[in-house]
Amino acid sequence: MSHHFQTARITISDIGLKKRRGEKIIMLTAYDYPTARALDEAGVDILLVGDSLGMVVGGLESTLPVTMDMMVYHTSMVARGRKKALLVGDMPYMSYHVSRARTLHNASRFIREGGADAIKIEGGRKRIRTIRALLSAEIPVMGHIGLTPQSLNMMGGYRVQGKTSDAAHVLLDDALYIQDAGVFSMVLEGLPAEVAAMITERLDVPTIGIGAGRGCDGQVLVIHDVLGFIDKPSARFVRKYRNFFEDIKESARDFRADVESGSYPSDSECYHMAPGQTPEGKQATNAAGA
């Protein structure tokens, strides 16, 4: 039997190695083929198909209505666009909460139908059994603690977590529990910078922060925030590198003006018939020329 070793692909071991070498881990969300290609070519280490797609692509109010079918569909688009980056699929709300069998079925869809290399689940110590079950099915797991958007109703809103020493220690314990359970890395979201740095120092596995300060082993942002593809006020931690929303509006306005003025399409933007041919054909030519 021959195996094709894809040495060019970033693996979960490479992600662990980056922490040990003190190299920052770069993760961005991606939801479609062209974005995946661009991010992969730019050298992003991990592409996360986040359930944030429900909000930034689908216009939903929260991530809670996002389904497995939506996630698998978008993951497969991203899989076709990436060559090197590690691809992580985000398990949506209620896809890993009901039973071991259901969880494994859903997670395996990310791998088999979506082409993902790993999955991400939200939650601390209450996910220990789930993480172990996923690992027993050979599915690598990224954890996610702190502000976990699927717990929106339990948290009473999107609130920074771990603001007191007690809360910080509960989070540290959660991080240690899921590390022991076997996650290969974890997202720390919406935490005071000092708390995220303390957790990062205490862990062997890498942390990837979002709204969690500079002390994490890597950083992740939602690509629509990075591109300015959303015309809503951004959270404090977002750095917006472009203004796609305005660029798209401007491009559409320019197109509209060009069509209305008749400057689009120009002659070079039109197809033409083969030399000597006319739309009327022979008959018309004969009739005209007879």
Ligand code: KIV
């Ligand atoms: O869904 C998502 O995009 C995420 C990241 C913000 C970590 O979970």
